Amino acid sequence: MTSVSQTRSSIPRVVVLLVPGLRACDLPLMPSLTRLISRGGDAFDFHPSLPALTCPVQAAISTGTLGSVHGIVANGVYDRGLQKLEMWTAPDTAIQSPRLWDHIKSARPEVRTAAWFLLESKGATADLVCMPAPVHNPDGSETPWCHSRPTPLYGPLREKLGDFPLHKFWGPLAGIESSQWIARSFIEASRTDPPHLSMVYLPHLDYASQRQGPDSQAALSACAELDGVIHLLTDEFDVMTDGMTTYLVIGEYQIVPVSHTIHPNRILRDAGLLHVTQGPNGELLDMPGSEAWALADHQVSHIFLRDPTDLRCHKKVVALFQGREGVAAVLEGSAIDRAGLRHARAGDVLVVSSSESWQSYFYWLDDALAPKFARTVDIHRKPGYDPLELFFDRAAGGIPLNPALVRGSHGAVSLDAPKPGLFLSSKPIAFQSAHSTSDGKQRIIRDIDVAGIISNLYEIPSPNNC
Template identity: 35%
Template sequence: MTDETDASTASPHETDGEAETAPPEFGAEATDATGRVIVLDVVGLQPQHIGAERTPTLHSLFPAERVADLRPPFPAVTVPAQTTLATGVGPGEHGDVSSGEFDREREVAEFWERDRGDRNRIWETASEAGLTTGVLFFQHLIGTSADVAVTPSPIEDEDNNLLEMNCWTNPDEFYDDLRSEHAHFPLHNYWGPGANEEGSRWILAAAKEAVDRFDPDLLWVYVPHLDYVGQSDGPGSEAFRAELETVDDLLGDFLSFLAETDRWDETVVNLVSEYGFHDVERPLFPNRVLRDAGLLETDAAGDADIPNSEAFAMVDHQIAHVYADDGALETARELLGELDGVDTVIGDAEKAERGIDHPNAGEFILVADRDAWFQYYWWTDHANAPPYATDMDIHDKPGFDPCELFFGDDGLVSLDATTVSGSHGRADESAVGCYGLGGPAAAELAPELEETVDATAVTPTIEALLDIA
């Protein structure tokens, strides 16, 4: 599992129209043979991870000619990647430019809000076309029209303390049935210091129940397991290689179940990964730079006072959207462009080249060096950290916080950003995702996949397989 790309010369690839690849074209025999599509969204998986030794299940189902690099959108982070995969258009069009969103009217940065909003994904368009659809644990699911859907929606108090575990589902009673059979969804194994394979195991158990009860024509299942070790230990670690075996075992159990279902012979399995990881060594703190320059203000509790600030960086792994008042824009850009570890500063002229020319994007966007990533901290003395910094508080933190994967000394969550060993977001060619086509009905598919499939081609491919006009 080596990577020969020189970190000193690697740069984020551009995602303009010329870089995109067209989806495969299938003949009538292929579409006639395909009655069901299963999408396994195994985040962090790359083509080089599929082999007889560590991932024998994936190796047997997805032959080399049916596996390709998947070029993620920029930025290669969860929500932009997921929305691109499931809509067929990039962030510049759909507007999900980060896993967080900065509300310019309210001047608030919020992460992981779960409502569907105006998003229309492949399962919703397939449902409108008369197919039965399902989707499990994708972001922004609350309110979806999919026939079967599951997403965490814990009941919390006003301080975001967990009162009771719950999931939002279609149909409404589906979570009650899942809980009766499989107990509550293990939220603390899905994210946080206790994250492990139990979250993915529960999701795949729910997927079996969805197939048994609803037999969807399209089922999209998010399998997060590799995401944890990819961040905590990095993709070059022995820990990551070991967890490839774990995720292969989990998928093997689910695929064995599918093979016993009545419609297995008409099934095409789409293997998708949203991005690959970089090994990282350096956390960067753009908000400290803005704080030291007097551009970022804080309140009495130590929280960022964004409405009274002239500039603020909403960070997400290896990218940071910087929102700045007109009078502070050039100063902020100059200061942050000089921050050691910043590879690229993307302004208005470059946004279109990266496919992120959308009003939701920052006034400019920072891209970290390949071995670096951005943390949201604006303080240097931990005594000045806001109360939520050491808590599992994914919605209120104004930046993605991978330190939540580590136990802290003075709270649940660590404040030691140097513990993080893996990150993503730059969209380098060395950190592509994975796309594969397998299953019995895949034998009718032609031609072979291109060496690289663009993320925007996944939805058109599924539409072609299911003959959705």
């Protein structure tokens, strides 16, 4: 008779490292990562779905579905009924497809899983979960904290490692310390009973590439810094698991150099479609009162119409952006369907940047009227993503309002000139896909392929027949 411990020891162990911004040309700077694939593994181009942004790509990876199914079409979720936007706060329940750990557990309950710092994992049912969840105090201050599963888990991690350095995870001081804490805390949480499937988010390459550009010296130095973190994590986990772990490393998207900015909300405002309210803390975007407004997110904007059936407004919005400098595509109708983004949370019109351009959420026409939160790190109140939060304006004593500072971005996906991320495996993997080279060898992995690849390692069917 096979014991539970014998059964669990025979289960494959897989660690998935999610590394945004990782490129094939970075590997010579990352000897520890290169050694992982020298064990007999391989490297593939990784193609994210549109938009190539953190939350949508992680949702596609962890469900095997497109945005039209899992529902995460941006880094924010706009509820049309409530006319309310939530940026970076959506819980696990916002994802409308089963997550990979649930899919595997349903077939093999003995498999132990971890979702470590994945976005939109608050409330996830993996055995081990940790993600930032600072306590917002009435006076406006924040108390460092993390949501964890089991709930008491963060306590001993905090005692061992100190509080998670949230200011090093995002903001002007963002740096290697956050990825170091994530890796070390994952190891500490795994010591007593290492999970069989782990997904770990290491964001460090995001920072310098957006500040100074993906080919800057700072960005190249960041590769070496992160390689040290990967060395620590894989060495420690190998000791715990007798070196029997398969590592999958996924560069979620590639960050590209940018030198141009589009301001969709200002364009809509100039056209009389977007309106603001005046207050003591500056102008605020009036979503209910606007005929159209844009959720600007890196290189993609979702434009929401107050009345989606208003063809006049729809045509006017499309005409405003078609052919404009910095715009590669304006998606509407069937084009949104083909992109796999037909969902109630998606915009009525999508604006996709050309490679060298990114899109700002700015809606005011005079910086003197900018809302107070514009000069702060406030990821929840801004109606879009703000990479300027990676900078600090000493003269103003806050976040600058100069979009020309931003040197790298991502999100746009071009079928004609793709900028793929990278997929590395420490051991050979087998899967079926339509993308192969002339010799029949698979060289492209899509984000929606990953859940099936991992399921195959546990000898269970792919989720959602992806």
